[in-house]
Amino acid sequence: MSLLIEQCLNGLQLGILLFLISAGLTLVFGIMNFVNLAHGSLFMLGAFVTAWLTPLLGNYFVAAALAVLSMMLLGLALEFGLLRSFYGRHHLDHVLVTFGLVLIANEGTRRVWGAQGLTVTLSDTLGSSVEIAPGVSYSLFKLISIGAALLACLLLALLIGRTRLGMRIRAGANDREMIEGLGIPINLLFTVVFGLGATLAGLAGALAVPVMSAQVGMGEEILILTFVVIVLGGVGSVKGSFLAALMVGMFDVLGRAFLPALVGLFAPPQVTSAIAASLSSMLIYIVMAIALIMRPQGLFSKAR
Amino acid sequence: MKSLLSSLGAIALALAAIPTASAAPRSEIRIGMVSTMTTSAGAGGEATRQGIELAVEKLGGRVGGIPVRMFYEDDALQPELGKQKTEKLILEDKVDFLVGYNYSNIVLAALKPAIDSKTFLLSITGPSQLAGRQCSPYFFAVRDQNGQAPRAVGQVLNQRGIKTLYTLAPNYAAGKDMIEGVTGTFKGTVVGQDLTKWPSQLDFAAEIAKIRAAKPEAVFVFLPPQHAIQFMAQYSRAGLKGVIPIYSTYTFDGLTLPVIGNDAVGSLMSLIWAVNLDNPVNKEFVAAFQRKHGKEPSSFSAHAYDAMLLIDAAVKSVKGELDDKEKVRAALKAGTGTTRGPIRFGNNQFPIQDYHLIEVKAGESATTASARRIETIETNVQDVYAQSCPLK
Numbered sequence: 001m002s003l004l005i006e007q008c009l010n011g012l013q014l015g016i017l018l019f020l021i022s023a024g025l026t027l028v029f030g031i032m033n034f035v036n037l038a039h040g041s042l043f044m045l046g047a048f049v050t051a052w053l054t055p056l057l058g059n060y061f062v063a064a065a066l067a068v069l070s071m072m073l074l075g076l077a078l079e080f081g082l083l084r085s086f087y088g089r090h091h092l093d094h095v096l097v098t099f100g101l102v103l104i105a106n107e108g109t110r111r112v113w114g115a116q117g118l119t120v121t122l123s124d125t126l127g128s129s130v131e132i133a134p135g136v137s138y139s140l141f142k143l144i145s146i147g148a149a150l151l152a153c154l155l156l157a158l159l160i161g162r163t164r165l166g167m168r169i170r171a172g173a174n175d176r177e178m179i180e181g182l183g184i185p186i187n188l189l190f191t192v193v194f195g196l197g198a199t200l201a202g203l204a205g206a207l208a209v210p211v212m213s214a215q216v217g218m219g220e221e222i223l224i225l226t227f228v229v230i231v232l233g234g235v236g237s238v239k240g241s242f243l244a245a246l247m248v249g250m251f252d253v254l255g256r257a258f259l260p261a262l263v264g265l266f267a268p269p270q271v272t273s274a275i276a277a278s279l280s281s282m283l284i285y286i287v288m289a290i291a292l293i294m295r296p297q298g299l300f301s302k303a304r
Numbered sequence: 305m306k307s308l309l310s311s312l313g314a315i316a317l318a319l320a321a322i323p324t325a326s327a328a329p330r331s332e333i334r335i336g337m338v339s340t341m342t343t344s345a346g347a348g349g350e351a352t353r354q355g356i357e358l359a360v361e362k363l364g365g366r367v368g369g370i371p372v373r374m375f376y377e378d379d380a381l382q383p384e385l386g387k388q389k390t391e392k393l394i395l396e397d398k399v400d401f402l403v404g405y406n407y408s409n410i411v412l413a414a415l416k417p418a419i420d421s422k423t424f425l426l427s428i429t430g431p432s433q434l435a436g437r438q439c440s441p442y443f444f445a446v447r448d449q450n451g452q453a454p455r456a457v458g459q460v461l462n463q464r465g466i467k468t469l470y471t472l473a474p475n476y477a478a479g480k481d482m483i484e485g486v487t488g489t490f491k492g493t494v495v496g497q498d499l500t501k502w503p504s505q506l507d508f509a510a511e512i513a514k515i516r517a518a519k520p521e522a523v524f525v526f527l528p529p530q531h532a533i534q535f536m537a538q539y540s541r542a543g544l545k546g547v548i549p550i551y552s553t554y555t556f557d558g559l560t561l562p563v564i565g566n567d568a569v570g571s572l573m574s575l576i577w578a579v580n581l582d583n584p585v586n587k588e589f590v591a592a593f594q595r596k597h598g599k600e601p602s603s604f605s606a607h608a609y610d611a612m613l614l615i616d617a618a619v620k621s622v623k624g625e626l627d628d629k630e631k632v633r634a635a636l637k638a639g640t641g642t643t644r645g646p647i648r649f650g651n652n653q654f655p656i657q658d659y660h661l662i663e664v665k666a667g668e669s670a671t672t673a674s675a676r677r678i679e680t681i682e683t684n685v686q687d688v689y690a691q692s693c694p695l696k
Contacts, residue, residue: 002517003513003514006513007509007510010509010510010513013509014507014509106342110346114347115347115350116347116559116560116562116563117344117347117530117563118563119533119563119564121565127540127541128543129542129543137543139542141541142509142541208506210541211507211509211537211538211541212506212507212534212537212538213533215344215506215530215533215534216342216343216344216346217343217344217345217346218344218506220343221344222506224504253507253509254510256498256501256510256511257510257513260497260498272497273483273497273498273499274475274480274499276499277475277500277501278475281475281501
C-alpha cells in the first residue's frame with residue numbers, strides 16, 4: 001500500500017512536470033500555429049542555469065528563480081528577434097528553424113558546461129525524506145516541487161480563466177482571425193504567450209534538475225513525452241494538457257512499477273523483465289494510439 | 305564487336321587486378337572512429353575520442369611507424385546511423401581499421417559492412433552475440449564481453465555472503481548481457497529485476513521505490529554515464545545511500561564521478577582497468593591524460609587508447625603490409641602491452657585478462673571522488689561464450 005502511494009506521488013510529480021512543459025507548447029501551437037521544437041531546449045537550459053547558479057549563490061531557490069527569469073527573457077528575445085518573422089511561413093520552416101535552435105542549444109551547452117552535465121546537491125534538510133502517512137516517507141524536495149508546480153498551475157488557471165489577457169489568449173486559441181479582426185494587437189499577444197511558455201519550461205527545468213540532473217539532450221527526450229501529452233489533451237487546450245499530462249505521468253510510472261509483477265503472472269520468469277520493460281516503455285504510446293482512434297481531436301477537448 | 309567486348313573484358317580484368325598488385329607497405333594508415341558524440345550519451349564519445357587522440361599524440365602521429373590519418377564520426381546513439389557512418393568510412397574514406405563503438409546495439413548494427421569489406425573493427429563494447437556463434441575474424445573486442453565483469457561481481461557477492469539482490473540495467477543489448485552475467489554466478493536469490501528505458505529514461509523514482517520496498521541486501525546496477533548520474537542522485541535523495549550497498553560495473557569513473565561526487569562513495573565494482581592500476585603503460589597514460597585535460601581519465605578513454613596501441617603493435621608486426629588479412633589478424637590477436645598490462649586474445653578475439661575489485665573512495669571535495677582498485681578478484685578470465693565460437 002505504501003509503495004502504491006509513493007508510486008502515485010512519483011506519477012503525480014512526473015505528470016505535473018510534463019504539464020509545465022506542455023502548457024507552453026500547446027499554447028504556442030494552438031494560438032500562434034507555430035511548431036516549436038526548441039521548447040525542450042528551454043527546459044534543458046532552465047535546468048543547466050539552475051545547476052550552474054546553485055553552488056555559486058549557495059541557495060537553490062534563488063538560483064531557480066533566476067533561471068526561470070532568464071528563460072523568460074530568453075523566450076521573449078527569441079520570439080522578438082527571430083521567430084516572429086517565421087509565423088506566416090510553412091510548418092516545415094518552423095521545424096527547420098527551431099530544430100536549428102535545438103542543435104545550437106545542445107552544442108552551446110556542451111561547450112559551456114561540458115558533455116557530462118551538471119547536478120545540484122541539495123542541503124541536508126531539502127534532500128531528506130519526510131513521513132507523509134504512517135510508514136510512507138517521501139522526499140521533501142519532491143513534495144516542494146509538486147507544490148510549486150501546482151501553484152504555477154493554479155496561477156496559470158487564474159491567468160487564463162479570470163483575466164482579460166487570459167480571455168484574449170483563449171480567444172486566440174479558438175479563432176485567431178476573429179481576434180485579429182477585433183483589433184487586438186496579436187503580435188503583442190504572441191510575444192506574451194511565447195514568454196509565458198518559456199517561463200513555464202524554465203520552471204520545469206529548475207524543478208527537475210535536483211531530481212534528474214542536467215544533461216545535454218534532455219530536452220528532446222522530454223519533448224517526445226510532451227507531444228504525446230499535447231496530442232492526448234487536444235492542441236491548444238491547457239485544461240486538456242493538464243489532465244493528459246497527469247495521465248501520461250501516472251501511466252508511465254505505474255507501468256514501470258507494476259507491469260513486471262503483472263506480466264509475471266502470465267509469463268515465465270526469465271522473460272518477464274524483458275517483456276515488462278518493453279511493454280512499459282510502449283504503454284503511453286499504446287494509450288495515445290487508442291485515444292487517437294477513439295477521439296482524434298484529443299481526449300479532453302471539445303470537437304470543433 | 306566481339307573484339308571490342310574482349311578488349312573491354314581485358315581492361316576490366318586489368319583494373320580488378322590493380323589493388324592486389326600492391327602488396328607494398330602503406331604510406332598512410334587510415335583509421336575511422338564511430339562513437340556517440342552527441343545526444344545525452346555524448347560524454348562517452350568525447351572520452352573515447354580523447355583516448356584516441358592521446359594515443360596518436362603519444363605515437364607521434366604515426367601508427368606502426370606510418371603516418372596515420374584519423375576520421376571521426378558520430379552515431380548519435382542510433383544503430384542505423386552507426387551503420388551508415390561505418391559504411392561511409394569504409395567506402396568513402398577507405399579506412400584500414402575501425403575503432404570506437406561504445407554501445408552494443410550500435411556495434412551489432414554496424415558490424416556487417418565491416419565484415420563484408422574485411423575491415424578490422426576494434427570495438428570497446430563486447431556484446432555476447434559476437435563472442436559466441438556470431439564471432440567474426442574481423443571483430444575484436446578491446447574491453448571484454450559485457451557479461452564478464454558482472455560475473456566477477458556475482459562472485460564477490462557470494463564471497464561476502466550476500467543472499468538477496470536487486471538488479472537494474474537499461475533495456476538494450478549490453479544491459480541484458482550484464483544482468484545475465486551477474487545472475488549467472490550469484491548464488492543467492494534475485495528479489496527484483498528492472499530493465500529501464502534506454503536511452504530516454506530520466507526519472508528512476510518508480511524503480512527506486514521498488515528497491516526500497518524489496519529490501520535487498522545489495523543492488524546491482526549497470527548504468528551508462530548519463531543514467532548513472534541521474535540514478536545515483538535519486539538513490540541518494542531517496543535515503544538509500546549507505547543503507548543498501550551498490551555493486552556495479554563501468555558505472556563510476558572519471559566520466560561520471562566528478563558529477564556524481566560523494567553520492568557514489570562506497571560503491572563497489574569489478575573492472576579490468578582502474579586509474580591506479582600499476583603498470584608502466586597505464587602510468588604514462590594517466591599522467592598524460594591528466595596533464596592534457598586536468599582530470600582523471602575514464603574507462604572509455606583507457607580502452608580507446610588501448611585500441612590504438614593494439615593497432616600500432618599489429619601494424620608494426622606486419623611491417624605496414626595490410627593486404628594479407630590473415631597476417632594482420634594474427635598480429636592483432638597477439639595483443640600488446642595496454643593500460644591494463646599485457647593482454648592476449650582468445651579464439652573468439654575477446655581478451656583473456658584479470659578482473660579487479662574497485663571501490664569508489666571519497667575525495668577532498670564533493671567532486672573528487674575516485675574509483676580505486678583494492679584487490680584482484682580473478683586472473684586470466686575468458687568469457688563463457690568463447691567455446692561456441694567456431695574460430696580458431
